[in-house]
Amino acid sequence: MENILDLQHITKTFPGVKALDDVQFEMRSGEVHALLGENGAGKSTLIKIVSGVYKPDSGEIRLDGKPVSFENPREAQAHGIATIYQELSLYPELTVAENIFMGHAPRNAVGMIDWGMMRRRAEELLASLNIYDMSVTRKVGTMTVGNRQRVEIAKALSLNARILIMDEPTASLTEADVERLFSIVRLLRERGVGIIYISHRLQEVFELADRVTVLRDGRYVGTRQVGQTNEKELITMMVGRTISDMFPKLPSEVGKPVLEVRNLTCRPMVRDVNFRVCGGEIVGLAGLVGSGRSELAQVIFGFTPAEAGEVLLDGKTVQIRNPGQAMKLGIAYVPEDRGTQGLIRQMKVRENISLAILRWLVRGPFVDRRSEKSLAARTIDQLKIRAYSTEQIVNKLSGGNQQKVVVGKWLAAKPRVLIMDEPTRGIDVGAKAEIHRLMSELAQQGLGILMISSELPEILGMSDRVLVMREGTIVDEFTRAEATQEKIVAAMMSESVNNQPAQEIIREGESI
Amino acid sequence: MTATSEPVSPAAQPAVLSQITGWLHSMVSSQEAVLAISLIALTVSVSLYETLVLGREAPRFLAERNIADILQGNAYIAVAAIGVSMVIISGNIDISVGSLIGVLATISGLMAVNGFPIWLAWLTPLVIGGLVGAVIGFLVAYLRIPAIVVTLGMLSILQGGLIIMTGGAWIYDIPPEFQLAQQRPLGIPMPVIIMIVLTIGAALWMRYTAYGRAIYAVGGNAEAARLSGISPRATLMRVFIINGVFVGVAAVLFATQFTTIQSTVPPGLELFVITASVVGGVSILGGTGTVVGSTLAAVLLRAINSAMIFFNISPYWLRAVQGILILITVLADLLRRRRQLK
Numbered sequence: 001m002e003n004i005l006d007l008q009h010i011t012k013t014f015p016g017v018k019a020l021d022d023v024q025f026e027m028r029s030g031e032v033h034a035l036l037g038e039n040g041a042g043k044s045t046l047i048k049i050v051s052g053v054y055k056p057d058s059g060e061i062r063l064d065g066k067p068v069s070f071e072n073p074r075e076a077q078a079h080g081i082a083t084i085y086q087e088l089s090l091y092p093e094l095t096v097a098e099n100i101f102m103g104h105a106p107r108n109a110v111g112m113i114d115w116g117m118m119r120r121r122a123e124e125l126l127a128s129l130n131i132y133d134m135s136v137t138r139k140v141g142t143m144t145v146g147n148r149q150r151v152e153i154a155k156a157l158s159l160n161a162r163i164l165i166m167d168e169p170t171a172s173l174t175e176a177d178v179e180r181l182f183s184i185v186r187l188l189r190e191r192g193v194g195i196i197y198i199s200h201r202l203q204e205v206f207e208l209a210d211r212v213t214v215l216r217d218g219r220y221v222g223t224r225q226v227g228q229t230n231e232k233e234l235i236t237m238m239v240g241r242t243i244s245d246m247f248p249k250l251p252s253e254v255g256k257p258v259l260e261v262r263n264l265t266c267r268p269m270v271r272d273v274n275f276r277v278c279g280g281e282i283v284g285l286a287g288l289v290g291s292g293r294s295e296l297a298q299v300i301f302g303f304t305p306a307e308a309g310e311v312l313l314d315g316k317t318v319q320i321r322n323p324g325q326a327m328k329l330g331i332a333y334v335p336e337d338r339g340t341q342g343l344i345r346q347m348k349v350r351e352n353i354s355l356a357i358l359r360w361l362v363r364g365p366f367v368d369r370r371s372e373k374s375l376a377a378r379t380i381d382q383l384k385i386r387a388y389s390t391e392q393i394v395n396k397l398s399g400g401n402q403q404k405v406v407v408g409k410w411l412a413a414k415p416r417v418l419i420m421d422e423p424t425r426g427i428d429v430g431a432k433a434e435i436h437r438l439m440s441e442l443a444q445q446g447l448g449i450l451m452i453s454s455e456l457p458e459i460l461g462m463s464d465r466v467l468v469m470r471e472g473t474i475v476d477e478f479t480r481a482e483a484t485q486e487k488i489v490a491a492m493m494s495e496s497v498n499n500q501p502a503q504e505i506i507r508e509g510e511s512i
Numbered sequence: 513m514t515a516t517s518e519p520v521s522p523a524a525q526p527a528v529l530s531q532i533t534g535w536l537h538s539m540v541s542s543q544e545a546v547l548a549i550s551l552i553a554l555t556v557s558v559s560l561y562e563t564l565v566l567g568r569e570a571p572r573f574l575a576e577r578n579i580a581d582i583l584q585g586n587a588y589i590a591v592a593a594i595g596v597s598m599v600i601i602s603g604n605i606d607i608s609v610g611s612l613i614g615v616l617a618t619i620s621g622l623m624a625v626n627g628f629p630i631w632l633a634w635l636t637p638l639v640i641g642g643l644v645g646a647v648i649g650f651l652v653a654y655l656r657i658p659a660i661v662v663t664l665g666m667l668s669i670l671q672g673g674l675i676i677m678t679g680g681a682w683i684y685d686i687p688p689e690f691q692l693a694q695q696r697p698l699g700i701p702m703p704v705i706i707m708i709v710l711t712i713g714a715a716l717w718m719r720y721t722a723y724g725r726a727i728y729a730v731g732g733n734a735e736a737a738r739l740s741g742i743s744p745r746a747t748l749m750r751v752f753i754i755n756g757v758f759v760g761v762a763a764v765l766f767a768t769q770f771t772t773i774q775s776t777v778p779p780g781l782e783l784f785v786i787t788a789s790v791v792g793g794v795s796i797l798g799g800t801g802t803v804v805g806s807t808l809a810a811v812l813l814r815a816i817n818s819a820m821i822f823f824n825i826s827p828y829w830l831r832a833v834q835g836i837l838i839l840i841t842v843l844a845d846l847l848r849r850r851r852q853l854k
């Protein structure tokens with residue numbers, strides 16, 4: 001059968017990262033083609049190229065066999081490619097009909113919007129999707145996520161979309177909504193629409209897709225007929241990379257539990273979490289983006305206080321309502337995003353390092369400059385931060401050195417428990433190895449470390465124990481000896497559609 | 513600010529020379545130095561104009577009276593700008609200062625006229641200023657209403673209140689001992705003393721205390737500050753209360769400079785105060801700037817005003833000159849930042 005969409009040798013580079021490297025993807029009409037891969041495998045970049053958000057550095061895009069090039073999303077839309085992103089892009093204050101025909105509303109003879117025609121056509125479109133229970137004059141902002149998604153699909157069809165890209169469409173749907181979505185997807189397939197379907201739920205892929213293409217680290221791994229493959233093969237395709245550039249954890253003595261968490265809950269992202277971290281131990285926390293890992297860290301650290309549950313330090317229950325209290329109790333949190341959460345960019349290296357413990361450096365009315373400066377100098381020395389002075393503006397350092405400043409800030413507080421959220425994201429290999437070495441040393445000194453990471457080699461290389469989080473709760477646990485990439489990915493992803501999804505939808509009492 | 517200087521290889525240049533270039537480099541990269549140099553350059557050029565072109569033997573610009581006027585004339589602006597600079601550094605703005613100065617000056621004057629003890633008439637504006645600051649701070653920090661909206665509302669309330677209070681009448685018959693701004697201990701005008709003492713005090717507090725550092729941290733990156741155990745709410749609360757007290761001091765200086773108190777605020781007073789902050793090098797985006805800069809800028813603005821009289825330029829040009837200065841300062845700041853980011 002003729003391919004309606006054909007991507008060949010697609011390469012896309014961002015500063016410092018090769019997001020896609022010689023990737024191919026093809027699609028026939030009337031096909032649901034799933035796109036699989038870990039976080040950062042290049043799925044999002046690929047669909048953004050198809051939908052005209054990015055231009056590839058090299059490679060070819062063919063539509064119905066003819067080469068095309070999109071300057072912007074509008075051009076892709078004109079060629080019949082529509083995208084439904086995770087964050088829906090509707091106008092909450094406008095009605096269903098207005099949203100569907102945004103930008104291409106039917107006009108009457110004098111060029112005014114023909115409201116009656118718009119409503120009729122909106123109703124026809126919804127009816128063609130077997131949706132009979134939605135009023136086209138209702139404001140979108142008052143509807144459930146599932147219904148908004150249906151409006152998005154109707155909008156795509158109003159533009160005569162022949163290729164529909166759905167990026168994790170079930171991530172925030174209730175079970176009933178998922179079923180309705182599936183029936184709409186099947187309906188569209190029968191009409192010859194090609195659907196690129198991205199999902200982390202393997203079960204959905206087997207239920208819905210005809211073929212599946214797997215990406216890994218920006219490269220094309222392979223395409224399979226869904227009927228001729230199984231979960232195990234797909235997981236192996238997704239993770240089968242060599243673990244060579246990894247720094248192994250040095251052995252250290254595991255002591256008593258320092259941090260213990262019982263039934264910790266902060267809806268909707270953290271639900272009934274239980275685990276503990278011992279002194280001298282590095283516990284890896286794996287999970288997909290959006291599984292609630294960072295949120296869990298922020299609940300423990302008091303950034304978003306817990307609704308229910310207990311946090312114990314050295315076996316004693318503690319109350320943590322804000323980061324200041326967590327810090328005093330000996331918890332430190334190196335956040336995921338250095339830029340927005342870790343550093344004050346305009347400040348000097350010295351000022352950033354002393355920021356968390358500034359109050360402890362006060363002598364009389366003033367901050368003791370000498371001890372502040374010697375703290376900064378010691379930290380630069382200990383963490384091998386490449387700054388030419390304690391007075392250098394932190395913004396001028398490289399990413400790896402900035403990360404070391406953030407770590408240094410927290411080590412200055414002499415914590416017992418260190419929570420590190422993606423400690424080596426976006427830094428070069430050398431700096432990565434240094435951060436890993438430092439983590440090993442800290443564990444040897446008796447610190448308990450909770451390390452959140454999306455990089456499986458890092459999780460496997462550094463962790464004494466691995467926890468896997470999915471949909472706001474911990475679903476599996478492996479010792480260092482047991483843990484393999486396949487097992488962790490299976491725990492991260494495989495899940496039945498029947499499970500309650502992470503984000504609970506507040507029903508606004510509309511008819512379903 | 514040495515971070516901006518290019519590393520000079522010691523082999524290429526003698527050590528002394530590279531030290532001097534480094535020093536010069538860091539000088540022009542600090543707004544305070546730029547302002548001080550501008551002040552000196554302005555003084556020199558007006559004096560030269562007077563001696564060479566007008567043929568005066570002793571330049572009147574340098575006369576004690578004129579110097580005193582330059583230092584004293586904007587002292588209350590400078591004092592208010594200290595507080596407003598802190599507010600802007602914390603990532604906020606206060607456009608109600610002008611009206612607050614008017615209200616507090618009127619309260620102070622009415623108290624003096626109606627027989628309250630003089631010390632109470634001086635102290636009350638500080639207390640009420642602090643209370644108004646606390647209200648603004650509460651609305652901004654705890655209810656998270658943008659500061660521009662809160663202070664816009666406060667501006668209207670205060671201006672309305674001022675008219676209700678005075679009915680548009682001026683205040684006369686002020687007891688002479690009330691006139692703080694006209695006192696001259698050791699021959700130095702009181703406003704100058706207050707301006708210098710408060711500027712130095714505030715500068716030390718901002719630079720050397722944990723509270724001061726917290727203001728920069730919250731203005732630079734509130735989320736990172738909060739994750740570092742600093743309470744942005746408490747910090748903002750503190751900043752607005754301090755700002756209110758400084759505005760109170762400014763109001764007393766404003767109220768006591770003449771023998772009468774007008775019932776209306778000079779129009780655009782708040783913008784004048786904000787101008788001093790911005791020209792003084794306080795980044796409108798928050799996170800950087802000093803109160804020394806804003807005081808120097810307030811003095812510079814007065815000196816420019818005075819120089820224009822000597823050059824026989826219509827004072828109506830002053831607003832335009834202020835505007836140009838704002839734009840130049842922001843542009844220079846932008847260029848400086850771009851170079852830093854390289």
